[in-house]
Amino acid sequence: MVRLVFVHGVATRCGPAFDASVEARRTMFRRFAFPGREVRFQDPCWGDFGVQQDTFQTVPDPDRPDPRWLMETALAPAHQLLLTRMKIDPEAALVSLSILASELAERDADPFLADLSEKLAALYIEGEAGEILSLVHRCATDEELLGEVVSLAQSRQPSAQGLAASANTVGKLLSELVIRLARRLSAPVGVFTGDVIHYMTCGPSRRGIRSLVHRSLVEACRQGSGPLVLVGYSLGAVILYELLANETVVRQIEADAQRELRVDLFMTVGCPLGFFREANLVPAAPAGMTGPGGLIRNWLNCYGRYDLLAFKCAPVFPAASDFELRLDADIVSSHTAYFRHPDFFKKLRTRMEIIETVR
Numbered sequence: 001m002v003r004l005v006f007v008h009g010v011a012t013r014c015g016p017a018f019d020a021s022v023e024a025r026r027t028m029f030r031r032f033a034f035p036g037r038e039v040r041f042q043d044p045c046w047g048d049f050g051v052q053q054d055t056f057q058t059v060p061d062p063d064r065p066d067p068r069w070l071m072e073t074a075l076a077p078a079h080q081l082l083l084t085r086m087k088i089d090p091e092a093a094l095v096s097l098s099i100l101a102s103e104l105a106e107r108d109a110d111p112f113l114a115d116l117s118e119k120l121a122a123l124y125i126e127g128e129a130g131e132i133l134s135l136v137h138r139c140a141t142d143e144e145l146l147g148e149v150v151s152l153a154q155s156r157q158p159s160a161q162g163l164a165a166s167a168n169t170v171g172k173l174l175s176e177l178v179i180r181l182a183r184r185l186s187a188p189v190g191v192f193t194g195d196v197i198h199y200m201t202c203g204p205s206r207r208g209i210r211s212l213v214h215r216s217l218v219e220a221c222r223q224g225s226g227p228l229v230l231v232g233y234s235l236g237a238v239i240l241y242e243l244l245a246n247e248t249v250v251r252q253i254e255a256d257a258q259r260e261l262r263v264d265l266f267m268t269v270g271c272p273l274g275f276f277r278e279a280n281l282v283p284a285a286p287a288g289m290t291g292p293g294g295l296i297r298n299w300l301n302c303y304g305r306y307d308l309l310a311f312k313c314a315p316v317f318p319a320a321s322d323f324e325l326r327l328d329a330d331i332v333s334s335h336t337a338y339f340r341h342p343d344f345f346k347k348l349r350t351r352m353e354i355i356e357t358v359r
Contacts, residue, residue: 009234
């Protein structure tokens with residue numbers, strides 16, 4: 001049995017969308033990180049303590065439509081954006097398509113897209129590189145290429161739904177792939193940064209968030225003696241770290257749970273924790289907090305090079321081990337793509353196998 005506490009990041013609010021993302025993420029954890037094992041999850045939703053605005057009046061012209069020339073250019077029949085990327089780096093382009101399909105599957109509750117996302121992620125690994133490149137070079141447009149790629153992914157692992165939905169899927173993926181490049185970022189960035197500033201400066205919200213996560217840690221501590229894994233994503237990593245770095249808080253968690261708190265793996269993902277430490281916004285790790293005999297036995301930090309909110313930890317937290325997850329997605333998706341990528345969960349599985357060997 002594995003005990004897993006997941007603390008989400010900014011721009012997340014409780015409700016049906018949150019519930020759907022939790023279920024999708026749990027499925028990936030069970031399937032790729034802990035296959036065949038019981039996993040007891042704690043997923044505290046602290047988003048309702050975040051900044052209250054859904055929109056900000058200070059965002060310049062948020063409702064102004066994109067210019068017609070831009071949209072027509074993006075959707076031109078002869079568009080070759082994807083084709084160009086695929087010729088240069090086919091593996092990265094397929095990963096990007098897989099992540100996009102996963103996002104749309106969750107947004108539209110589309111099981112076909114969810115299935116396709118997994119097939120696209122595995123396509124380059126399972127196929128011969130030469131076959132993919134041959135396919136790329138015989139296509140002339142993005143639409144043609146995407147149709148070929150979707151058909152190839154489907155034929156490799158046929159599903160009960162067959163290829164009937166492929167044509168509609170190509171249109172949906174292609175339009176989303178090119179249109180999102182033109183979308184304004186000011187509004188979503190406002191909520192992202194608003195949540196961070198709110199947590200760092202608003203006392204009541206900060207206390208509410210920490211109390212909620214505290215209760216999840218107590219519950220996980222009570223659940224047994226299986227490995228305890230804490231996953232902090234984005235600001236969630238900062239929240240978890242601040243609790244674990246406070247000896248008074250740790251002692252209170254142990255008193256409430258009536259058990260010793262020992263973290264087998266602390267996994268920080270797509271987070272600014274290293275940067276916050278350099279900027280002196282969070283305290284240094286106290287002596288004895290990390291290491292084989294410490295509160296945190298193992299610390300793994302995952303970042304994406306194109307995720308503008310992700311930073312390394314090892315330069316300022318020597319106990320942390322950094323690794324890059326290759327996420328060739330657009331600027332927004334690069335921050336949200338970690339838990340849609342099977343390689344993330346496979347990396348976790350490998351690390352857990354090592355940990356449990358010496359546990």
